[in-house]
Amino acid sequence: MIRIGIDLGGTHIKIGAVNEDGRLVKWLQAETGAGRPFPVIIGDIAAGIRQLLGELGLTESDIASIGAGVPGYADDRTGRAINCTNLGWLDEPFRNEMQCYFDCPVHVENDANAAALAENSVGVSKGCGISVLITLGTGLGSGIVLHGKPLTGFHGAAGEVGHMTLVPDGLLCNCGRAGCVERYCSATALVTHARQACLTWPDNGILRLAGGDPKAITGKMVIDAAKAGDEIAMRIFMTFAHYLAVTIDNVINFIDPEMVVLGGGISRAGTFLLDAVKSYIPPCEMGQKRPMPRIELAALGNEAGMIGAAML
C-alpha cells in the first residue's frame, strides 16, 4: 500500500507516492493554474494521481489514503479548504470533491503543518513530543506538531507566526497590518533591505552578484555575499538573524517545544544561518539557565510537503 501526498502551491502542484516507511518513492509535478474553477483543479490532481499510479504499476486499490497540504486555512474534521488566498479558494469541499474520484480516506491540512508533520515523523525532529517548523521562503510559514499530530487551532488557523507582530507599529505588511514577522524574517525582507541599502552604498558585494541591477537581487545573493565577507551583506544578514532569533524566542516562551526546525529556501544557508540565529538567543533568564529546545535545520527539503500530506 502507498499513501498519496499532495503539496498544493500557488504555482505548482506536487503529487507524491509515499511508502509505509514514510519514504517518497516517486513524484510528479504539474502547473496549478490558480484561478481556474475548484473542480477543474481537483480533476487535474486526480489525473495526476492516476498517472503516478500508472508509472508505479499500481492501481487505485493500492492507495491507503490521500492527503493534501494547502496554502491557507483548512479543517481536516470537515475536509474543507477554508481560505487559500493564492488559489482563490474559499470554503471548498476538498474531501468530498476528491472522493468523487477515489474511494479512500482523504485529508486536508495547512501546508506548513504538513511539512512540520513530515519532519516530526521521518525528518530531523523525528519523535519529538512538541516541535515547531519555521519555513523561511518568500514569506514565513510555520507548523506545530504536538504528540505526533498537527496543532491546527480552533479554526484551523494556528501557526501564523509570519503574521505575529514583531515590531509594534513597524513596516506595513501585505496583510494590511504593521510590523509582522514576515516583513523582517523572509527572503522578501532580505531583498527589500538589500535594495534599500544599495541606494546609499552601491559599492557592495550583493549588487555585484546581481550584475549591478538592484531588481535582480535575491535572498540567496544577500547570503552568498555575507558568507564571502561583504560588510553591507553581513549587516543585513545579521539584522535578519537577530529578528529571527527574537521570533524563535517568542515561540519558545509560548509553547516550550523540544525542537525548533528551520526550513524553506533560506535554510539552505545551513550552519551560517543556524550559528547566527543561536548567537542572538540568550540561554539565561532571571539570572538562571532556562530550558532551551534544540534548534536544527530541516532534513527533508522540498519533499517535506508531500511526505507530511501523505501522513495526515
Add this chain to the structure above:
Amino acid sequence: MIRIGIDLGGTHIKIGAVNEDGRLVKWLQAETGAGRPFPVIIGDIAAGIRQLLGELGLTESDIASIGAGVPGYADDRTGRAINCTNLGWLDEPFRNEMQCYFDCPVHVENDANAAALAENSVGVSKGCGISVLITLGTGLGSGIVLHGKPLTGFHGAAGEVGHMTLVPDGLLCNCGRAGCVERYCSATALVTHARQACLTWPDNGILRLAGGDPKAITGKMVIDAAKAGDEIAMRIFMTFAHYLAVTIDNVINFIDPEMVVLGGGISRAGTFLLDAVKSYIPPCEMGQKRPMPRIELAALGNEAGMIGAAML
C-alpha cells in the same frame, strides 16, 4: 469525596476543598514563609490540609487527590517543582514529599496553568477546545488548555507570555532581557508609566488619588482615574490596552484559540478593559475577515488557582 487544591504563592498559601462539581466548598490561607526549607513548607501545607478536613468533618480517606499550582516551572510527570524563584525551590520532589503525609494521587503544575484549567472546566471558557488565560497582576502570567488538559510544554515551561518580546530592544526586564511583554502589560507597567508621567504632568487625577505621593500609586488608581475621565490616566491606560491587544493578537496568530480569557487584578476593570483591548485588535487580515476567538473576562477570580489545582 473531595479534591484538595493548593495555590502556592510567594506570600500566601491557599488550600481549598473542591467538590465533584468543581465548586470550592471551603478554604483557608496561611503565610508561605518563603525561604524556609522545602520540607518545612510542605509540612505546613499538610497541617493546613488536616485543619481543613477537620473543619469539614472529613478524614484523609475522603481525599480523592491533591493538586498544587506553583509559581514557576513544574513537571507533573515526575511530580517535581523544577524552578520556583519566589520560593527558592529548585527541582524539589513535591509529590514524593507530599505523599509522606497523604496516601493519594498528588499533582503539581504551574499556577497559571492551574487557573487556566479551572476557567476551562467550570469558568468562563468551560468546554472550549483551546483556551488561553492571561492573568494581569504584578506581572503577566499565562496558561494554555488544550482539550481539557494544560499544555505544559516539553520542559514544563510553556505559556511564558510575560517574557515574550513585545518591543525588540525595549525596556529592560527583571529577567535580564529587554522588551518583555510584562514590562508593558501588567500593574507594574501601569504604575511605572504613571509615576514617570507625574514628573512632567503632576496635575493629574492619578496623583490626586494617591494623595500626592507618586510612590503610593497603584494600578487600580490609574484605572480609576482613567474611568473618571482624567486625560493623563486615559493615555497611560490606552497605551497599556494597545500593547495588551498586540500580545493577545500574537497568541491568536500562534495557537488560534477558541477563547482568550483575561484574569488577575487588572481584569477587575471589567468591560472598560475589555472594550479598550478589543478596539485595538483588527478583525481583518489580507483584506479578509480572519477567524477570531472570543475574548472574555475570567469568572472565578482568586478561587481559580485552588479550583484548577484540585482538578489536575
